[in-house]
Amino acid sequence: MATEHDEYMGSLKAQLAKLFEVSLKVTVPNELDVEPLVAACNGKFGDYQCNNAMGLWSKIKGKGAPFRGPPAVGEAIKNNLPTSEMIESCSVAGPGFVNVVLSKNWMAKVSIQKMLIEGIDTWAPLPPVKTAVVDFSSPNIAKEMHVGHLRSTIIGDTLARMLEFSKVKVLRRNHVGDWGTQFGMLIEFLFEKFPNFEDATETAIGDLQVSEYCLIPLNLNLKAKFTKHR
Incomplete structure (x- = not known):
């Protein structure tokens, strides 16, 4: 009723x-x-x-x-x-x-007044679903983060909050991007730069990001190399 x-x-x-x-x-x-x-x-x-x-x-x-x-x-x-x-x-x-x-x-006297008195929950829409999956953010962890990743993150989180407000159970999913190619190129770079495996172990991961082995030019150079040999 x-x-x-x-x-x-x-x-x-x-x-x-x-x-x-x-x-x-x-x-x-x-x-x-x-x-x-x-x-x-x-x-x-x-x-x-x-x-x-x-x-x-x-x-x-x-x-x-x-x-x-x-x-x-x-x-x-x-x-x-x-x-x-x-x-x-x-x-x-x-x-x-x-x-x-x-x-x-009507909007002022009934709807808005009701929200102010009884709380905004009384105006939450009632979706026909009980559970929803929101897949968002999902950056490629082998590449640099950039402002574009924020767009998906903000929109996804906003949608998740809206659904939760409407009493929907939300499963947030952050799918890690396809990083196999980038790490494959990085491993190839290490083989070429450090033929002796023990020498490679002495190089900090940070050195591959901020020194002469910066990942940006490294990624571009290796990508061109691998593309050429396809």
Whole structure:
């Protein structure tokens, strides 16, 4: 049984989808399991948009439906929407797109006020999944780190936090990149530079990174060499 909390739990898109679901059942009662196609739209037209009209028209034309095209289907969807305080206005544009403008008063008095009083958790969306895997960062450990690695790390961590906020169990995975080729070239370099294995053991790893054996020119030179002999 739905509760008052359930009514406001989840995203605005989900709440609008419930309203359009009711409208679609009235508009095309013979079409079962029509999923509302609700998405954010261009701010010039509204806040959200229902895009079912064109798809429905392709299914119902020629079956005696009382419509003459997608725009008429869109008008019917708009007219059959249940009354809701969250909707300020609706309009139909183009081939039946139903544009919705949300009520600012509803947003302020109901949604934001509820979040302030009961906590932001009351507004967390409820994804249909319980567990998610986020594979991010994943640098190649045989190459230098650069600012590009931060992009994946930041985006991945943000997605993981958003999912966790929505009560989804998140498994963070950092897949170490394909480092075999680089280390193979490094081993070849050591064989050439230090034919005597014992001499190589006296060279610190740091020397391969900051001295005459710097990995940047080393990597470029060896890459050119190995490419040439392929």
